[in-house]
Amino acid sequence: MRVSRFPIPTLKETPADAEIVSHQLMLRAGMIRKLASGLYSWLPLGVRVLRNVERVVRQEMERIDAAEVFLPAVQPAELWQESQRWEQYGPELLRFKDRHERDFCFGPTHEEVITDLVRGEIKSYRQLPVTYYQIQTKFRDEIRPRFGIMRAREFIMKDAYSFHTNPASLQETYDRMYQAYVAVFTRLGLGFRAVLADSGSIGGHTSHEFHVLADSGEDAIAFSDSSDYAANVELAEAAAPVEPRPAPTESINTVDTPGQHTMEALASFMGVPTSRCLKTLLVKGEAGGLIALCLRGDHHLNEIKAEKLSGVLSPLTLAEDADIRAATGAGVGSIGPVGLEVPVIADRAAAVLADFVCGANQDDRHLSGVNWGRDLAEPQVEDLRNVVEGDPSPDGDGHIAIRRGIEVGHIFQLGTKYSEAMEATVLDEDGKSCLVTMGCYGIGVTRIIAAAIEQNHDDRGIAWPAAMAPFQVAVLPLNAARSERVRQAAESVYAALSAAGIDTLIDDRGLRPGVMFADMELIGIPHRLVVGERGLDQGMFEYKGRQDAEPTLVPQSDIIDFLQQRIAH
RNA sequence: CGGGGUAUGGCGCAGUCUGGUAGCGCACCUGCUUUGGGAGCAGGGGGUCGGGGGUUCGAAUCCCUCUACCCCGACCA
Secondary structure (H helix, E strand, C coil): CEHHHCCCCCCCCCCCCCCCHHHHHHHHCCCEEEEECCEEEECHHHHHHHHHHHHHHHHHHHHCCCEECCCCCEEEHHHHHHCCHHHHCHHHCCEEECCCCCEEEECCCCHHHHHHHHHHHCCEHHHCCEEEEEEEEEECCCCCCECHHHECCEEEEEEEEEEECCHHHHHHHHHHHHHHHHHHHHHCCCCEEEEECCCHHHCCCCEEEEEEECCCCCEEEEEECCCCCEEECCCCCCCCCCCCCCCCCCCCEEEECCCCCCHHHHHHHHCCCHHHEEEEEEEEECCCCEEEEEEECCCCECHHHHHCCCCECCCCCECCHHHHHHHHCCCCCCCCCCCCCCCEEEEHHHHCCCCEEEEEEECCEEEEEECECCCECCCEEECCECCCCCCECCCCCCEEEEEEEEEEEEEEEEECHHHHHCCCEEECCCCCEEECEEEEEEEEHHHHHHHHHHHCEECCEECCCCCCCCCCEEEEECCCCCCHHHHHHHHHHHHHHHHCCCCEEECCCCCCHHHHHHHHHHCCCCEEEEECHHHHHCCEEEEEECCCCCCEEEEHHHHHHHHHHHHHC
């Protein structure tokens, strides 16, 4: 392509409302422009990157025999009512009516549509297993779109759905899909990890997320420092302390604690570490009453773990202030489990505290020297908290380290959640009707692009991994307007590279060298070829890789071979 | 939705407190010079100051109201 006919509107200045580097660079490189909150137009350069990512994804899907489909973005409410998700999904689901006042939504995902398709088309176990996939625009009305393309409302996703007669077959496809994901992210040149994950609202059980490791990531990933254990912090088990609870040494005592409403303030006021304080949270129970959740003062509640406990309302809902006062006689900040008339569930670490500090259920008063089993009943003990750096690894090998990750893929074993709700059945060998078992597998195609930039940039701009680069080579003629020799040499090498099947961009804008250099570095073209009088006098082109410190001279006659080799690895 | 902030030419900003009819840098257009790391000089075009209402002789500036966008928290590929 010629830059004169392939507009790349680069920006010298960083747009004020772009927070993270990938967002800034995508705007500056002229890949995207914002239309409205969470909605972006893709310019020609961005589209080329997008197509490259899609191509790799398609190839790896085809390699494991997944078949591509294209599904409606607009979906009828009836389908979502069948799966119960019309009610469950909440305001994130963009709903609207057509001219006949019929309810529709813009698909945030396609489980319902694909299940509907399959139940109509697949009748026999002989047709299974089968895997469909789609690469399409989806829409989620995010509470807070941010970070540009990273958390947009409209985004492109690859979703695959597999259908089976039994869990073993699902496991087999799941494993192949896992390997396909490893292949996709490896080919795209990303530093990533597969981690154990929660399956969330989509349902099902076994689940892995694929995360690109980056400090700007929105997810916290727990790793073992000595084994290959990796899990989303949401899911990582906090092992029970090995040390037993110490014997009580203090007696219970009521202390006036005016104005001490945070754990930090309370701990310093009482002269104890926050790890000797007990934090009590009141949440709504399934039966309508309240349930007290107790944690060590230095630990944080894991809401996903909490809402999975029987008796606790899901989704987890904190009690209203009025209900808290009615149940405890005090306000938030002064509540504790002693004398409380509601069920008490303590985190494993909180359950081995002795002589601890907790709220007295009277405003501005706390208790010190409190002990389970002596001053109040032994609580129900559960894993309630987020793991923290230094915790023992749940697999018993090593200790937990926590890093940030960008979730770019997620695979689930759905089981029969959707087939049951939507009555997707096939006839088995015995001619009996049985529910199909499903898996689903997502890749955030647009998000991958932002994640790749987070991992591959420097102070000059983007440095694309080869598989994503919008062009492989940039040909830069210096002073072509003054030198017919330069112009012709540049045109002929451009033609030769293009003929050799190499994606090449020639900067024929006739700008000063510095501008071309800066633009090509900003947009991240991996290989740069400078054509100037100086080099031509020696029969040379000047080559520089995006990450190279110094250019190298390459004989004109060798240039195609030379570049093909560079591009190949 | 709660808390904080912003809105002035394509982009980045000043001007707002203390009302007097809009400015700077970059970008854009023309000409000349220049040309191996974002050129120089000269000339030029472009803004209902987010919308509506009000106060005033006069509003970017003060008051009311609406909207959009950004940041911090709860949602997810």
